Amino acid sequence: MLGADEAGKGPVLGPMVAGAVRADPDAIPEAVDDSKRLTLARREELDAALRDDDRVAVAVAHVTVDRIDDPATDMNTLTVAGQAEALAQLARKGDRAVVDAGDVSESRFGTRVADAVAAETARDGESGCRLDVTAEHGADESYPVVAAASVVAKVERDRVVADLDARYRDRGYDGVGSGYPSDPNTRAFLTAYVDREGDLPACARRSWSTCDDLLAAAEQSALDQF
Template sequence: MPFGVDEAGKGPALGSMFAAAVRVPEAAALPEGIADSKRLAPERREELAATLYGDDRIVVGVAEVTPTLIDDPETNMNSLAVRAHAEAIEGAIETADVSADSPVSGLCDACDTDADRFARRVADACGLERDLDIAAEHGADDTDPIVGAASIVAKVERDASMAALTDEYGPVGSGYPSDPTTREFLESYVAERGELPPFARGSWSTCADVLADAEQTGLEQF
């Protein structure tokens, strides 16, 4: 049973990053319409993710990396991406009803300029007592349907987490620095409370700049 792994939310200023691993008997078991999540409308992604979760032949593992972990000065995004991929793989394999002697191989969408190095690091990070044959390629979410399925699950999980934040805090946007709604939310929140929201990545320049601008504005008012 091969698996594919991908992440969503590596670059935003708000919210968690998610990684997903999808394990299937064969690619033919995937629902029709699987593609890189970026090529699909949100409604279609949700439909496909629901189908993946609802198919007994398919096993899904998901890992979340919170803003607190992302802001930890003792780590970095490359290491966290490795950790998330490994945890997602563990989730997909540990819950699968397969023999420990069965070969397990999979493909990751590489989150490192050196794809082979990324694959080695993910394999080393997996805490499973079995041999794993893990490869990584750049753009695998666009060329491999199983990795494409993983990209859909990761994106849907990320979108759901942002929707939950919107329900609690009002419109927060996509969380990406280029999103005007996200920028407006950050500026308004900091102006009103004098601090970043708890789900902001404070180490990101976007968040640091908004906080610094608010502090400077406050000083100028005295």
């Protein structure tokens, strides 16, 4: 069985990350749970255990800031794409997959993921791998393999944010925070960056309202000074 989930839909910084796990359900650690219910240390322990187990295969896919900011797409479509890109790295014909639904219609989301995996795995005119996909809201709370995928996605997303934090600290900033718009540390970083550089950092999702507000405030401040 395969499971897929994603982390980082809502942040204003960095990519969304999809995770996929392929395993016999008996191989999933009993302590696995929806990643939001686990501490950072516990998530990292479980991620390492999954990756070290020969009975488990793990994959991740990054949905970049540029893709998120593309006006021709939307987050539902990108969630389908991210999950499908992660699943396609592990999929074999005859596999069954359970995914966390990112659409109000579970069945529609599942069909879209199945179609996208088939397209991702098609090669040289040959049809791709068609998975039997079940999509459910809250699947990470009901299926251990989806919970495992949520852990993998969250740990990878945390790693990306930690790398961003280190990079910008090296440039004299006080870190980027969690990357969520509600985080005062993230807002402080973006404000400081715009004040210093006159634009947003490359890691920011320009299409998010938080970024629009900061740029508008910076423009008004410049006008007031003039």
